[in-house]
Every structure is written in C-alpha cells, then in structure tokens.
Amino acid sequence: MRGPRTPRGRVLLVLVLVAAVTVFTATVPLLRDFFDLRVYYGTVHMWVRHGGRIYDYQVPGTAYGFTYPPFAALAMLPLAPLDRHSAIAASLLANLAALAAILRILAGPDWRRHGWYRWSLCLCLLALFEPLRDTFSFGQVNLVLLALVLGDSWLLATGRARWAGAGIGLAAAVKLTPALFIGLLLLAGRRRAAALATAVAAAATALAAWADPAASRFYWTEALWDTSRVGRLGYVSNQSLQGVLARLGETDRPLWATAVLLTLCVWAWRTRGAVKAGDWTAAFALTGAAACLVSPITWVHHLVWLLPSFAVLLRAGHPRIAGALYAVLCTSVVWLWFDDSSGIGGFLGSNTYTWITLGLLLGLPTGQPPVLRLPLARSTSVRSTSVTAPAPSPESPAATAGPGQPQSSAVCDVAAATGAGGDVCRDLGVSPSSEPTGSTRPAASKPQSSSSRASSYTVNPPPA
Incomplete structure (x- = not known):
C-alpha cells in the first residue's frame, strides 16, 4: 500500500501520525520523570556548590546515586549553574542534537534525497522506539555517546582518519561500555586510531583524578566492582547476558564469563569480516550489539546502541526483518514478565530484547557493495x-556520465x-515514572510501578 502522493495528503498524514504518537507517548508508557538527569544534576550541585563527594549523593527517598566514572561528573559541570527546568531543557536539546547527528551519519551523503516526508515518518517511528523514548524520559546520555562513536565511524569510512578514535575515547571515559570500540579499532588494524582513543580516555580519566583524587580512588577500587549500586541483575529491564542468567537464578561468575568470552569470539569473527569488506557501518553496529550483551547491566534504554543495526538491515534490503524487530522493541513486551519470569514462557519472553540483540550479532548482513553502504565513501x-x-569496445562503449x-x-x-x-x-x-525503562502497563498502586517512587533499579522483587 502506497502513501499519499499529493503534498496536501502527505502533510495530513504526518499531522495524524504526530498526533497519534503524541497521545501514545503521553498516556501509555510510564514517564521516567528525568530520574537519571536528577542523579546527574544533584551529584554535580552537591559536589560543586556544597563541597560534597560525588559518590555520596543519593536522590532523596531512594538508594540511587552516581554510578559513572568520575570524568562523567566533570563533563556534566555545565549543569551546575542551571536550575532544574533549564537542566531538563538542556538535556532534551542535547539528545535531539545527538539524534540528528546519528541519523545524518547513518543516512549517508544522500540524506537529502529522502525529503521532509520520509524524514517525518522516520521521526514518528523513532518516537515509538522504547529505548529511545526512555533515553529522553530519563535524561540519559547514551545518545550523545552513540553520536561520538559513530562520528569515528564516519571519519574512518570517508578517509578522514586523522582524528578517528577521539570520540570513542571520550565516550569510554564517560561510560565503560564504549571501550569495546577500541577493540574494534585494534581488530581493524587501525592502531593509530586505537592509540588515540586510549590516550583520550586515559587523559580524561587522569583529569578527573586530578580534579577529585578521592572520588577516583573510590570508584576504581570499590564502586566499579559493586553492581548493587547500579541495580538488581535479575531485574527485567536488564537485557544483557548477565540479566538472562540472573533471572534463571545462575549467579556464578565463571558461567557468565564463559558466555561473555563466547560472545566476544563471535563478535571478533563477524567484525573482522565486516572490516575486511570495508563495511564500517556494520562493524560499528556489531560492536554496539556485542557491548549490550557483554555488559553486566544493560537497561532497556541502553539499547539505543542497536539503531545502527537497523540502518544496516534497511541498507541490505531487509525492510521486513528490520520492521518486525523494530516493532517488537516498541512494545515493552518484556514487562509482561515483570512479576514472574519463571518457566519456559518467562525465559523466552522476559529476555526478548536480549534474543533480538543476539540475533543481530549473529545474522546482521555485512560486506555490502560500497554503493549501497552507509555512509558512502568519498567518491x-x-x-x-x-x-x-x-572493457570498452566499439560495440559496447564505456558507460560514463x-x-x-x-x-x-x-x-x-x-x-x-x-x-x-x-x-x-x-x-x-x-x-531501469521511574522504572529503569519504559513500560506500557498502566501505573499500579504497588511500589514497583507507582510514579510516586523515584526509581526501582534495586527494588526487591515481590514475594512469590
């Protein structure tokens, strides 16, 4: 079925879709009340204005505080002079700018040919994507980190590799998960870019240690190894391999380490193939999927790292597969097993997003011809x-423009x-609300889903 062909019909369709998306996002998913932004804002204000310690701050009424490396707090210092409403506005603008950069990179140099109509439809679809809407609602930073990382992908794909690696280094200094992209650079034989990424991450970390030695000492020796500060591993929002094992009651670290090692082996094999074919977009997409799997905790809003995978699927001519997987990630289906993830149904359903991520790692097409690749090469x-x-011949002259x-x-x-x-x-x-991720369930009176709570990252599960 084709859409309207007249400008008036297209404008009307876009307005109807915008209204429908607005109603959906305002009524169905639980709003997160910018909880993560409240953590950043409160931490920076206590640190700068009141002389407190970064990792002592907790959102009032909760047990949740700052969990990122100290450089992240340093990078968030611009929040210090702002009031809360201005901080929220700044967060929204930063995420919108990051999203625009991501879409521009993934669309490639021919992005203008899609026109306002297709881009409007694309934005309506993105507004339904659960990881993305939670990123905005929480005031999270993952879109900004993804934009930094994809910036290096663009530099590598277009032959501007002089500064490639700087974005990855900054992202890795803010959160540890993007450090896997340094491994990608090493696999690709881009030693200069890997060295630059490592140097930038080390310099940023050293700068944070100079600014607050005590905070750096505490983070690298204690906070980093205490996953309870971040949340319960078995919470349904944790869509990593560790989350799958935790919901099965398997908490042995050797088992998780084995699963991580196998995943990294698959990632290295598939990524080397993508790099060998010059397919940087697929290589970065595979690395984003692998990072989500091997991280001890991957909340649903962290899955914005899967966005490059959908661009690769569309580029490779698999719109139906991309649409089906994307639609599932818009449904909040994992929350059907919020209370009980036992049994075969719970095992399959509560880990739906993990299975999608694993499927992308295993089956994402790579090595597309450069003319189809996003972004395209310079020429x-x-x-x-x-x-x-x-070869040209008198009967078949060379095809030139x-x-x-x-x-x-x-x-x-x-x-x-x-x-x-x-x-x-x-x-x-x-x-030729304040859950670790969006849920389509209506707010309930119990503490786990009530908007009166500030967060439920570490809420104890209800008794069986």
Whole structure:
C-alpha cells in the first residue's frame, strides 16, 4: 500500500501520525520523570556548590546515586549553574542534537534525497522506539555517546582518519561500555586510531583524578566492582547476558564469563569480516550489539546502541526483518514478565530484547557493495562499486556520465552490464515514572510501578 502522493495528503498524514504518537507517548508508557538527569544534576550541585563527594549523593527517598566514572561528573559541570527546568531543557536539546547527528551519519551523503516526508515518518517511528523514548524520559546520555562513536565511524569510512578514535575515547571515559570500540579499532588494524582513543580516555580519566583524587580512588577500587549500586541483575529491564542468567537464578561468575568470552569470539569473527569488506557501518553496529550483551547491566534504554543495526538491515534490503524487530522493541513486551519470569514462557519472553540483540550479532548482513553502504565513501565513481565494468569496445562503449546524465545513471549502466543492475539502481533510486525503562502497563498502586517512587533499579522483587 502506497502513501499519499499529493503534498496536501502527505502533510495530513504526518499531522495524524504526530498526533497519534503524541497521545501514545503521553498516556501509555510510564514517564521516567528525568530520574537519571536528577542523579546527574544533584551529584554535580552537591559536589560543586556544597563541597560534597560525588559518590555520596543519593536522590532523596531512594538508594540511587552516581554510578559513572568520575570524568562523567566533570563533563556534566555545565549543569551546575542551571536550575532544574533549564537542566531538563538542556538535556532534551542535547539528545535531539545527538539524534540528528546519528541519523545524518547513518543516512549517508544522500540524506537529502529522502525529503521532509520520509524524514517525518522516520521521526514518528523513532518516537515509538522504547529505548529511545526512555533515553529522553530519563535524561540519559547514551545518545550523545552513540553520536561520538559513530562520528569515528564516519571519519574512518570517508578517509578522514586523522582524528578517528577521539570520540570513542571520550565516550569510554564517560561510560565503560564504549571501550569495546577500541577493540574494534585494534581488530581493524587501525592502531593509530586505537592509540588515540586510549590516550583520550586515559587523559580524561587522569583529569578527573586530578580534579577529585578521592572520588577516583573510590570508584576504581570499590564502586566499579559493586553492581548493587547500579541495580538488581535479575531485574527485567536488564537485557544483557548477565540479566538472562540472573533471572534463571545462575549467579556464578565463571558461567557468565564463559558466555561473555563466547560472545566476544563471535563478535571478533563477524567484525573482522565486516572490516575486511570495508563495511564500517556494520562493524560499528556489531560492536554496539556485542557491548549490550557483554555488559553486566544493560537497561532497556541502553539499547539505543542497536539503531545502527537497523540502518544496516534497511541498507541490505531487509525492510521486513528490520520492521518486525523494530516493532517488537516498541512494545515493552518484556514487562509482561515483570512479576514472574519463571518457566519456559518467562525465559523466552522476559529476555526478548536480549534474543533480538543476539540475533543481530549473529545474522546482521555485512560486506555490502560500497554503493549501497552507509555512509558512502568519498567518491561515488564507478570504480568505488564492487562491480567491475567490462572493457570498452566499439560495440559496447564505456558507460560514463555525459553532461546531461547523472553519475548514478552511469553506475547503473555498469552494474547492469554485470547482472547487478537491479539491486544497485533500486537503492540509488534510479529507474531501469521511574522504572529503569519504559513500560506500557498502566501505573499500579504497588511500589514497583507507582510514579510516586523515584526509581526501582534495586527494588526487591515481590514475594512469590
């Protein structure tokens, strides 16, 4: 079924979708009341204005405080002179800017050809994506970190590798999970970029240690190893391998370490293949999925790291698979097993997002021809495609773009000569509350789902 073709019809459809999305997000998911932003804001204010210690702050009425490395608190110092409402506005603007950068990078240099209509539909769909709407509602920082990391992907893919690695280093200094992308750079043989990322992360960490030696000492020797500060491993929002094992009652570290090691082996194998094919978008998407799996705690809002995977699926010509997986991640389905995740149904259902992440790691297509890749290489010449043009002859002259023929048409001519024209030309558009994550369940009177609580990261489960 095709959408409206007239400008008036398209404007009307977009307005209807915006209204529907607004009603949905305002009434169905539980709002998070910018809880994580309240943690950042309160920590910075107590540290700067009242001389308190970073890791002593707790949101009033809760047991939750700052859990990131000390450099993260240093990076959030701009919150200190702001009032609460201004801090919320700054958080929303920062996340919107980060989202715009992410979409621009994933769409590639031809992003303008999608037009306002397609981008409007895309934004409506993104507003339904549970990890994304929770990131905004919590006031989280993962979108900003993803933008920093994908910035390095863009630098590598476009041949501007001089500063590649700086974004990864900053992201790793704020949260530890993005450090896996340094491993990606090493696998790819990009030693200079890996060294730069390591140096930036080390310099940022050293700067934080100079600013507050006691906080750095406490974090690296105590807080880092105490997962109870972050939340219960078995909480249904934890969609990592550790969360799966915890919900099964398996808390042995050797078992989790084995699962992590196997996952990293699969990641290294698949990522090397993507890098060998020059497919940086897929390599970064695979690394984001692996990071979500191996992290001890991956709250649902952390799954914004899967956004590059959906771009890869669309680019590879799998819109139905991408749409089905994306739709599941919009449903908050894991919360059906909020109270009880026992049995085979609980094992499968409560870990739905983990299975999706694992499936993406195992099956994400890689090595697409450069003409289909996002972002594209600098040159869109015939030579940049993976098809080889036949030698010109009097009967079959070389396919080159003339003054009135666009370059993409010339690419299609060459691709058609090798039997790959259909797919290439088609893609070129040339004709031949305070829960740790969102829940769609209505607010209940019990403490676990009541908006009166500040958070429930470490709420004890209800008795069986």
